[in-house]
Amino acid sequence: MTKKQRAELVQRELEKLYPQVPIPLDHTDPYTLMVAVALSAQTTDKKVNQVTPELFRVAGTPEKMAQLEVEEIRELIKEIGLSNTKARNLKRMAELLLERHNGVVPQTYEELEALPGVGHKTASVVMSQGFGFPAFPVDTHIHRLMTQWKLTSGKNVVETEKDAKAIWPESVWNKLHLQIIFYGREYSPARGKGEKDFITKMLFEK
Incomplete structure (x- = not known):
């Protein structure tokens, strides 16, 4: 599977899981x-x-x-x-x-x-x-998962952000970064064993 195919699979599966994504932090403005x-x-x-x-x-x-x-x-x-x-x-x-x-x-x-x-x-x-401007904020969940999914070889969140922006179209950035965060928390926590991480399994199953 090419990197492009992996990126498309990730986006497709996340869209199925999280068609609507709330902003995790409560705020009013x-x-x-x-x-x-x-x-x-x-x-x-x-x-x-x-x-x-x-x-x-x-x-x-x-x-x-x-x-x-x-x-x-x-x-x-x-x-x-x-x-x-x-x-x-x-x-x-x-x-x-x-x-x-x-x-x-x-x-x-x-x-x-x-x-x-x-x-x-x-x-x-x-x-x-x-403000609704296209951006791809990268936290530790995103950095870890993109590395796991072999979508980045970035050593830090700055390099990973650059790779994410190159892989996915600008139109999906604002939603996709939240989808990855929610997926990381629910299916692939940093301290977990990844049993529920079905996307990684789909990407690399033989």
């Missing part, structure tokens, strides 16, 4: 999405979704977030890993949004990635899920 994604680093989406309702009730806008002290933000997100660093980032992110962008989340990678706590993956999620 691009700002709350960006905050949720920034919080999700090294933390599960489930844990983030448990913490953000109260955080967004208190500070669901850059204006309100900027008014809080770092310690107040940390108290609201203390159950999340790296809460000290993330609290500082959220306060400074809010301040810079107000200083540079009138409190509006910008719609370019360059401006997004200039904000504290916003790396390329977070910016990609905001661009795709917040």
Whole structure:
């Protein structure tokens, strides 16, 4: 099976499994999405979704977030890993949004990635899920599965993202990256033995 055939099979099977894919992180607008994604680093989406309702009730806008002290933000997100660093980032992110962008989340990678706590993956999620621009955010699930499916030889998520964008048409990026994440969690978890990972079996069965 060629790489192109493998990619087509993956897309076809994922579309059957997940014809509709919800965005895993609860949010109401691009700002709350960006905050949720920034919080999700090294933390599960489930844990983030448990913490953000109260955080967004208190500070669901850059204006309100900027008014809080770092310690107040940390108290609201203390159950999340790296809460000290993330609290500082959220306060400074809010301040810079107000200083540079009138409190509006910008719609370019360059401006997004200039904000504290916003790396390329977070910016990609905001661009795709917040604004609808074609993007292919690559997390560890996607990197692991694409390597497993021999669709990338990338050493890191940056190289894997480049390969993903070359393999699949732009029109499916925003949906497909979520489909792969859901598949990884449900059928091929990193700590599992992959018994349920039927796509890998289909790709490489003799």
